[in-house]
Amino acid sequence: MQLSRRASSAATVALILAVAEVARAEEAPPTEVYAPPEEKPADAPAPPPPPARAIDVRASSEAAAYADTDHVFVVTPTIAASIVNPTAGWTLNGRYLVDVVSAASVDIVSTASRRWEEIRHVGSADVEYKPDTFGARAGVNVSSEPDYLSVTGSAAVVKDLFDKRVTLLGGYAFGHDIAGRTGTAWSLFNRQLDRHAFKLGATFLVDRVTVASVVLDTIFERGDPSKPYRYVPIFAPGTEVARGAPPEQVAQLRLSARPLEQLPLTRDRFALSGRIAHRMDPLTLRGDQRVYADSWAMIASTTDFRAPIDVSRRVEMGPHLRFHVQKAVNFWQRAYVMQPGFDFPALRTGDRELGPLWSGTGGGSFRWKVGASEHPDTFILGLDLNVTTTQYLDDIYLTHRVSGIGAFTLEVQL
Amino acid sequence: MTRASIVFATALALSLSSAACARVAPYERGALAHPTMTMSDMGGVGEEHVRAVHEGAIGGGLSAGGGCGCN
Numbered sequence: 001m002q003l004s005r006r007a008s009s010a011a012t013v014a015l016i017l018a019v020a021e022v023a024r025a026e027e028a029p030p031t032e033v034y035a036p037p038e039e040k041p042a043d044a045p046a047p048p049p050p051p052a053r054a055i056d057v058r059a060s061s062e063a064a065a066y067a068d069t070d071h072v073f074v075v076t077p078t079i080a081a082s083i084v085n086p087t088a089g090w091t092l093n094g095r096y097l098v099d100v101v102s103a104a105s106v107d108i109v110s111t112a113s114r115r116w117e118e119i120r121h122v123g124s125a126d127v128e129y130k131p132d133t134f135g136a137r138a139g140v141n142v143s144s145e146p147d148y149l150s151v152t153g154s155a156a157v158v159k160d161l162f163d164k165r166v167t168l169l170g171g172y173a174f175g176h177d178i179a180g181r182t183g184t185a186w187s188l189f190n191r192q193l194d195r196h197a198f199k200l201g202a203t204f205l206v207d208r209v210t211v212a213s214v215v216l217d218t219i220f221e222r223g224d225p226s227k228p229y230r231y232v233p234i235f236a237p238g239t240e241v242a243r244g245a246p247p248e249q250v251a252q253l254r255l256s257a258r259p260l261e262q263l264p265l266t267r268d269r270f271a272l273s274g275r276i277a278h279r280m281d282p283l284t285l286r287g288d289q290r291v292y293a294d295s296w297a298m299i300a301s302t303t304d305f306r307a308p309i310d311v312s313r314r315v316e317m318g319p320h321l322r323f324h325v326q327k328a329v330n331f332w333q334r335a336y337v338m339q340p341g342f343d344f345p346a347l348r349t350g351d352r353e354l355g356p357l358w359s360g361t362g363g364g365s366f367r368w369k370v371g372a373s374e375h376p377d378t379f380i381l382g383l384d385l386n387v388t389t390t391q392y393l394d395d396i397y398l399t400h401r402v403s404g405i406g407a408f409t410l411e412v413q414l
Numbered sequence: 415m416t417r418a419s420i421v422f423a424t425a426l427a428l429s430l431s432s433a434a435c436a437r438v439a440p441y442e443r444g445a446l447a448h449p450t451m452t453m454s455d456m457g458g459v460g461e462e463h464v465r466a467v468h469e470g471a472i473g474g475g476l477s478a479g480g481g482c483g484c485n
Contacts, residue, residue: 064460076460097459165438203453207436209445213453271471277451284450292471300471308450316450326471353470365456384458390468403468407458 056084060411062097068403071104089131093139095124106397107350110247111231120145126154133160147228150177156199164205169215171199181228193223212276221267230261232348233396234336241335244392244399259344261351264331268295282310284318292326298354300326306365314369314376320386322361329354334394352395359390371413382409 059081066074078097085091099120108116126139135158143150156171175195180186201215233254235241241253273290288304301324308318331347332355339345363386371378384407391400438446445451455462466472 062458062460064458066460066464074460074464076463078459095459099463163437165436205436205438205446208438208442211446211451211453269472275453277453279445279448279451281445284448286450286456294471298471300469302469302471306450306456308456324469324471326469329470351470353468355470357470359468384461386461388468403464405461405464407460409458 054085054087056086057414058082058084058411059414060409062407062409064405064407066403066405068401070106070398070401072403073102075100089129089135091128091137093124093126093128095122097122099145106247107230110233110250110397118145120148130158133164134158147180147182148177150175152176152195154197166205167203169199169201169203171197173197173199177223177225179224179228189228191224191226191228193221193225195222196220206276209279210276212274215273215275217269217271217273219267219269221269222265224263224265225267226261226263226349227351228260230350231258232261232336232350233258234338234344237337239335239337241396243334243394243396245396247397250396255338257338257344259348261349262344262347263349264296264347266295270294284308296354297330298326298328300324308365308367316365316367316369318365320361320363320365320384322386322388323359324361325358326356328356328394332356332394334396352392352398355395356393357390358393359388361386361388363387375413378413380409380411382411383407384409 059079061080062076062078064074064076064078066072066076076097076099078095080093080095082094083092099118099122101118101120102115103117104115108114120143122141122143124139124141126137128137129135130137136156137158138155139153141150141152141154152173152175154171154173156169159168160166161168173195175193175197177193177195178186179191179193181189197217197219199215199217201213203211203213206212233250234257235254239253241250245253269292271290271292273288275286275288278285284307286304286306286308288302290302290304292298292300292302303323305321306318308316310316329349331345332349333345334355336345336348363384366383368381369376369379370381385404386406387402387404389400389402392398450456457465
């Protein structure tokens with residue numbers, strides 16, 4: 001009896017050991033089970049990993065096209081390149097774009113002018129150096145067209161704090177614009193505008209899937225930003241001009257005098273922006289909110305939302321929604337009237353973007369990573385489409401406008 | 415407001431904001447490195463320029479110039 005008990009115990013132990021051995025053999029990867037005998041010593045060093053690229057060079061191009069129901073068409077091809085040395089912490093960026101504008105808008109028709117075409121060239125470059133927790137960047141931007149030149153220089157510093165949970169940003173930019181008239185020498189006619197822009201911001205790492213930022217922008221503009229081609233219709237006191245009145249009706253109602261636009265010579269602008277991005281793999285939720293006020297008494301709010309989603313390892317797409325609403329500047333009038341003594345109003349504008357309006361944008365983006373399977377993001381094709389409807393709440397020529405912009409992008413890692 | 419109080423207020427704001435942030439180890443920051451988590455604007459240059467022209471309340475960028483096709 002004892003013998004049989006011992007025998008059964010030994011058999012049980014042997015069975016357990018056998019089952020465990022089989023299970024271990026099944027758990028082990030086939031290469032371990034069927035691997036040939038090791039030929040090199042066990043303490044041989046592992047082969048070194050492939051060296052990381054010291055310099056990352058990327059080039060991109062964008063072809064954007066814009067059209068709206070006010071007969072304005074813009075084509076904007078852009079090329080850009082960046083050179084990054086992530087180890088040393090420096091980045092060089094360069095960009096060049098051309099705006100080809102063709103317009104026969106209601107403003108042009110109302111002045112009995114022909115279709116207007118113009119080409120604008122913009123070049124920009126910036127350099128950034130951030131070897132550790134402190135970094136600095138500087139840039140320059142030049143925009144040139146036959147009757148307008150804009151030059152801007154900027155500098156900014158960033159500082160990581162608290163184990164990179166907080167990053168502070170401070171920046172300054174100075175811009176100098178000169179507006180002229182086509183066919184007239186700059187020395188005979190020019191209007192100059194200086195802009196001093198200050199930026200203070202902070203980025204917060206909220207948790208391991210959420211990041212947020214707050215930015216305060218302050219811009220001080222000094223000079224005359226009035227457009228030298230923009231004429232403002234003037235009416236006799238008591239004239240009723242309906243919202244959205246067509247050019248023919250305005251031409252019948254207005255006085256013969258038609259002065260140029262005249263805007264205030266100073267403007268102080270303040271904007272507070274907040275942005276949050278939350279990753280819910282494979283989805284990212286991004287929300288922006290911006291409030292704005294300036295010394296011309298304009299107040300505005302802009303809300304922007306995007307939700308890009310990784311549909312697959314190669315495809316990313318997502319919707320884009322935007323809503324903007326603004327109150328008019330304090331000298332805005334739908335119809336300016338002649339002052340006593342046959343004086344024009346001292347401040348007057350025909351720029352409907354300074355009037356009360358709201359706009360809603362809906363669209364989306366699509367990215368297709370077509371690079372090699374191990375690095376699909378070395379070659380990316382992209383398409384962005386957005387449609388905007390704008391409601392002008394107190395304008396003489398337009399009550400609304402629908403516009404669309406599409407952009408095709410190509411990004412390559414060289 | 416004295417200089418000391420400004421420094422104190424700034425330090426207090428930074429301390430509070432950092433306290434509101436979670437400690438995230440470097441190896442836990444994979445999701446934050448995703449390109450869509452950037453704090454930069456995701457719109458292209460064409461879209462940025464259209465906004466600068468269409469929204470009178472621009473700010474934070476100096477990209478606006480002429481060439482707006484708006485008389």
